[in-house]
Amino acid sequence: xxLLTHNFLxxxxxxxxxxxxxxxxxxxxxDVKEVEFNPDxxxxxxPKIDWSALIKAAKDVGHGDxxxxxxxxxxxxxxxxxKAAHNALMQVEVIEGKLVCPESQREFPINNxxxxxxxxxxxx
Amino acid sequence: MIExxxxxxxxxxxxxxxxxxxxxxxxxxxxxxxSGECLTEQGHYxxxxxxSSHMLDVAVERETEGDLLLxxxxxxxxxxxxxxxxxxxxxxxxxxxxxxxxxxxxPKRLLKFFSTLYACVRRGARAVFQxxxxxxxxxxxxxxxxxxxxxxxxxxxxxxxxLELITQQAMKAxxxxxxxxxxxxxxxxxxxxxxxxxxxxxQALPKGLGTETSNTRPTQVSFSDKRExxxxxxxxxxxxxxxxxxxxxxxxxx
Numbered sequence: 298x299x300l301l302t303h304n305f306l307x308x309x310x311x312x313x314x315x316x317x318x319x320x321x322x323x324x325x326x327x328d329v330k331e332v333e334f335n336p337d338x339x340x341x342x343x344p345k346i347d348w349s350a351l352i353k354a355a356k357d358v359g360h361g362d363x364x365x366x367x368x369x370x371x372x373x374x375x376x377x378x379x380k381a382a383h384n385a386l387m388q389v390e391v392i393e394g395k396l397v398c399p400e401s402q403r404e405f406p407i408n409n410x411x412x413x414x415x416x417x418x419x420x421x
Numbered sequence: 422m423i424e425x426x427x428x429x430x431x432x433x434x435x436x437x438x439x440x441x442x443x444x445x446x447x448x449x450x451x452x453x454x455x456s457g458e459c460l461t462e463q464g465h466y467x468x469x470x471x472x473s474s475h476m477l478d479v480a481v482e483r484e485t486e487g488d489l490l491l492x493x494x495x496x497x498x499x500x501x502x503x504x505x506x507x508x509x510x511x512x513x514x515x516x517x518x519x520x521x522x523x524x525x526x527x528p529k530r531l532l533k534f535f536s537t538l539y540a541c542v543r544r545g546a547r548a549v550f551q552x553x554x555x556x557x558x559x560x561x562x563x564x565x566x567x568x569x570x571x572x573x574x575x576x577x578x579x580x581x582x583x584l585e586l587i588t589q590q591a592m593k594a595x596x597x598x599x600x601x602x603x604x605x606x607x608x609x610x611x612x613x614x615x616x617x618x619x620x621x622x623x624q625a626l627p628k629g630l631g632t633e634t635s636n637t638r639p640t641q642v643s644f645s646d647k648r649e650x651x652x653x654x655x656x657x658x659x660x661x662x663x664x665x666x667x668x669x670x671x672x673x674x675x
Binding site for chain 1: 442443445466468470472474477478481486488489490491492493496497498499500501503504522524533537541669672673674
């Protein structure tokens with residue numbers, strides 16, 4: 298699971314959970330996989346990204362260094378910033394661990410890099 | 422089979438009419454990532470959801486570029502509002518018409534799916550679902566604002582495809598659009614795509630391939646532009662295409 302995906306993921310499909318965001322990451326195995334840098338895509342994603350959730354997620358998985366505390370002004374013209382965002386969003390991957398719903402404490406296991414978001418019938 | 426899958430995916434992506442820039446797309450029922458690979462080839466990024474952990478493991482093994490989630494469409498799509506620029510789904514939607522478990526209620530599951538899907542897509546974006554053509558007779562077009570009343574469901578490949586129920590629940594969730602049928606008069610080449618729009622400006626439904634062109638409305642000119650643009654890219658399996666793919670994979674260190 299990339300942190301880009303984590304940034305968009307909620308647990309509000311559980312009955313009774315209203316926001317379910319951000320999910321807390323409890324990582325056991327984290328990998329950094331090289332992904333081609335695409336400044337256009339990163340720039341396009343920035344307005345949609347919840348930056349504080351990204352910072353927390355990156356720190357939780359031990360890759361928070363070098364990531365600015367806030368989105369800078371005119372990020373599209375600052376390659377250094379875009380590369381830091383690209384690394385956090387696209388290259389850092391949680392391979393094993395779990396996600397925890399901030400409201401219900403429900404846990405979603407992550408195996409082989411794939412979060413298991415399946416629910417039980419009484420949770421929907 | 423793989424060839425057919427990628428043909429279906431390419432047509433579905435074409436119907437998606439994504440803007441000419443890298444987009445984030447949700448692939449519902451992504452399986453081993455065949456449809457996602459077509460998105461990657463066109464320079465887009467994707468997140469795939471599937472209910473089969475086995476298929477997702479195959480996708481991981483094949484090193485597809487998309488990120489993967491294990492999830493059940495009928496329980497809703499767990500994403501923040503406005504996340505995606507488009508949604509694609511190949512041969513997955515009819516599974517929602519099935520009651521695999523005794524407590525499964527297809528109408529409820531379809532509505533949950535369509536409403537959470539509507540929430541997580543950008544306004545004005547499209548969702549394209551490829552469906553198995555049903556037998557024996559097929560209506561050529563169904564519009565959501567004037568659904569055709571049909572007698573019950575049709576059995577297809579052991580799956581029940583209830584178009585009326587699907588379109589009803591999609592409409593309830595706020596979607597507009599309808600069914601695009603390619604080559605409706607051919608039993609072999611016929612392909613069906615449910616093409617849905619999430620708000621925004623009123624959009625004309627694209628015409629199916631191999632249908633009469635005499636009644637094509639001028640609003641569809643922009644659609645044919647897109648086809649030309651896509652043709653301009655290197656054709657699949659050509660020398661340039663292979664070189665481009667090799668170079669891309671090399672840059673990624675694979």
